[in-house]
Amino acid sequence: MSLFPVLPGMNWPISWDSFDRYGSKAMKPSDLFAQRCIRWLVILASLPVWFGCSRSWETYQSQYRQILSEIKPESSNTFEFGIRTVGHEEIRVADRCTTCHLGIDDPAMSEVPQPFRTHPGNYLQKHDWQKIGCTPCHGGNGSSTEQHSAHAGMLRYEMVETRCSLCHPRDQILEGAPHTSHGKTLFRDLQCTGCHYVEGFAPPRQGPSLNGIGSRTHFKWLKYWLLNPREMIPNAKMPNFHLKEEHAAALAAYLMTFRDPEIDNTPEPPEGDIVEGGNILRRARCISCHPFNGRGGHLAPDLGRIGNKTNRTWLFAKIKDPHRFEPLSTMPQFNFTDEQIVNIVDYLFDEYTDYDLLDVFDQDSSAVPTDSATVDMGRRLYKELRCNNCHFLDNGMEWMRLGPKLTYIGEKPVEAFDFGETDFSRTREEYIFQKIRTPKIFATPKNPQKMPQFFLSDRDAYDLTLMLLSFTSNRIPSPRFAAYPDTGVYQPEGEAGRLIEKFQCFSCHRINGRGFNLAYDLSMEGSRVKREWLYDYLMVSYSIRPILVERMPIFNFTPHEAEVLTDYIMEELTSNLIPQNLESRLTPGLARQGQILFEEKGCMACHILGDKGGYVGPSFTTGALAGDKLQAGWVFRWLKNPQEIVPGVLEPNYNLSDEEALAITAYLMSLTSKESAHYGTD
Incomplete structure (x- = not known):
């Protein structure tokens, strides 16, 4: 158990063992002690069962048959007693778990007690459990039919997720493993591979380039930032190195020596229209990616103190060409005019300058150290802290990983971990958990830790710990059963490809397996929407789902650019799953039937229709009417099985018949701005 002194910002000590496996709230030590006492009482009371009194598999099968006779009488007569084995010789698995766990794939058993209950979630639909077996995921002794022996070493709750790497790549995000997937996302966002090597994870180096940093920021901002990034930007991602003030000043002085001659020699832009700058900023929906003092998106730096951080000349150049300073930046290049950029710059400086912070800077009389000794100290600090592991800087220093390799940390011997002078439980998971929470908790004078x-x-x-525990050398023996995704990277060609790169569409949208799921997957967009609507939307976008933070910016596409992108989407991003020319089967009478079904199924609980409805799904009338926007074939296929098109989507599958789906499709297609829907006769 953890008994270290209370740290700043903590209410009480917490250990891995005290972490509640059912949620994010942990137990206090007193509660944990009481729970452990209860556990031991239960164990002591259970000893007679463990030693000789455990029920046999025959008893369980008799009970299962009795349950079958009540729930599914027709199946109880054909039930066969006997030991059941699942698995495959290629992966050396022969599990007998389903000898007792008889209802794992039967939906009718979802409410019965264990060991007969249906397997939770949709894991069995995605995994061929009759070949893979049970123990590759759950652990335990699958060859035994005695409960205490079979369950020995079995993984519980979220710990099961640590076994996914037996078949899946270490860096793969998995819908069915939310905790380790969250850990992988954090692992990437925090750029842990900048210091630690993990097979399968590429070093991202996502921190901003530091080339020319002396021409874009101020010494005092940089010094205070290095002292405590979150003191300057509350949601900053850069960690706190707990530098002394003299060291932060030296490092800032070293960085200020890197200048950008073009910025230094460019006159400051003229004054702009602050009010118009605010209007342009809002139309561009910059808040979709950038937070402003913590409010807004989470995909880009917070601009809440941009006026304290930089200068007008650099900011103008950055907005005009984002990739000049950051070639790998995901920020799109907007088609702003110079006048519009000046207006935006002046609005940002007027609205997002913290004058209290300026007073702090004014009261700090320190100047930029220029003596060679201080600058050299900053150079050595830059190298010692391995700043190049996250940032680009042309300073001649090689990129060097500082931390230990983590590829197989999930099987690293406990004796190899240095717990220092602490009295934590000597377990692998306890060390990793505490090290992540408080990196210097195990530090000693001989081992200061960095x-x-x-x-x-x-x-x-907790989630990062689970992810790291999954990093082992264990792999499923047969490559035929390994779940490795296609590694080919989709690359659109021609003028459309160049525009997609210019406007960084992959930063939000996924297309044929490439990109991010921050907005709608466009892989089937040409089969989903109508050409006229798509062109108009690219020219002037609007919010389709108001409750979402990320919203499509207004890029100021030229008519030619919008036409090129429309042609590409409508011709290239289509799917054979979507039926064609369905409109000929739609009639006014069918639409009336569809309206009744639409109301009966409660569709307006999630979708807006007129001035009523919910905000979970897209609106059928706001911005564009459903009949003007969507293709009938796509609507029909979606209604039949939404999860077939977008796995994991919230919309339920109502198991509609073809007639019902066609009727609702007819109703939605009748919602059009045209004088009448192009329907046949009843």
Whole structure:
């Protein structure tokens, strides 16, 4: 158990063992002690069962047959007694778990007690359990038919997720493993591979380029930032290295020596229209990616103190060509005019300059150190802290990983971990959990430790620990059963491809397996929407789902650019799953039937229709009417099985018949701005 002194910002100590496996709230030590006492009482009371009194598999099968006779009488007569084995010789698995766990794939058993209950979730639909077996995921002794022996070493709750790497790549995000997937996302966002090598994870180096940093920021901002990033930007991602002031000043002085001659020699832009700059900023929906003092998106830096951080000349150049300073930046290049950019710059400086912080800077009389000794100290600090592992800087220093390799940390011997002078439980998971929460907790005078302090919740640390515990050398023996995704990267060609790169469409949208799922997957967009609507939407976009933070910006496409992108989407991004020319089967009478079904199924609980409805799904009338926007074939296929098109989507599958789906399709297609829908006769 953890008994270390209470740290700043903590209410009480917490250990891995005390972390509640059912949620993000942990138990206090007193509650944990009481729970452990109860556990031991239960264990002591259960000893007679464990030693000789455990029920046999025959008893369980008799009970299962009795349940079958009540729930599915027709199946109880054909039930066969006997030991059942699942698995495959290629992966050396022969599990007898389903000898007792008889209802794992039967939906009718979802409410019965264990061991007969249906397997939770949709895992069995995605995994061929009759070949893979049970123990590759759950652990335990699958060859035994005695409960205490079969369950020995079995993984519980979220710990099961640590076994996914037996078949899946270490870096793969998995819908069915939310905790380890969250850990992988954090692992990437925090750029842990900048210091630690993990097979399968590429070093991202996502921090901003530091080339020319002396021409874009101020010494005092940089010094205070290095002292505590979150003191300057509350949601900053950069960790706290707990530098002394003299060291932060030296490092800032070294960085200020890197200048951008073009910025230094460019006159400051003229004054702009602040009010118009605000209007342009809002139309561009910059808040979709950038937070402003913590409010807004989470995909880009917070601009809440941009006026304290940089200068007008650099900001103008950055907005005009984002990739000049950051070639790998995901920020799109907007088609702003110079006048519009000046207006935006002046609005940002007027609205997002913290004058209290300016007073702090004014009261700080320190100047930029220029003596060679201080600058050289900053150079050595830059190298010691391995800043190049996250940032680009042309300073001649090689990129060097500082931390230990983590490829197989999930099987690293406990004796190899240095717990220092602490009295934590000597377990692998306890060490990793505490190390992530408080990196210097195990530090001693002989082993000071260099890992910086990240700003993580206990749940974040827990999920990162689970992810690291999954990093082992264990792999499923047969490559035929390994779940490795296609590694080919989709690359659109021609002028459309160049425009997609210019406007960074992959930063939000996924197309044929490439990109992010921050907005709608466009892989079938040409079969989903109508050409006229798509062109108009590209020219002037609007919010389709108002409750979402990320919204399509207005890029100021030229008519030619919008036409090129429309042609590409309508011709290239289509699917054979979507039936064609369905409109000829739609009639006014069918639409009336569809309206009744639409109301009976409660569709307006999630979708807006006129001035009524919910905000979970897209609106059928706001911005564009459903009949003007969507293709009938796509609507029909979606209604039949939404999860077939978008796995994991919230919309339920109502198991509609073809006639019902066609009727609702007819109703939605009748919602059009045209004088009448192009329907046949009843």
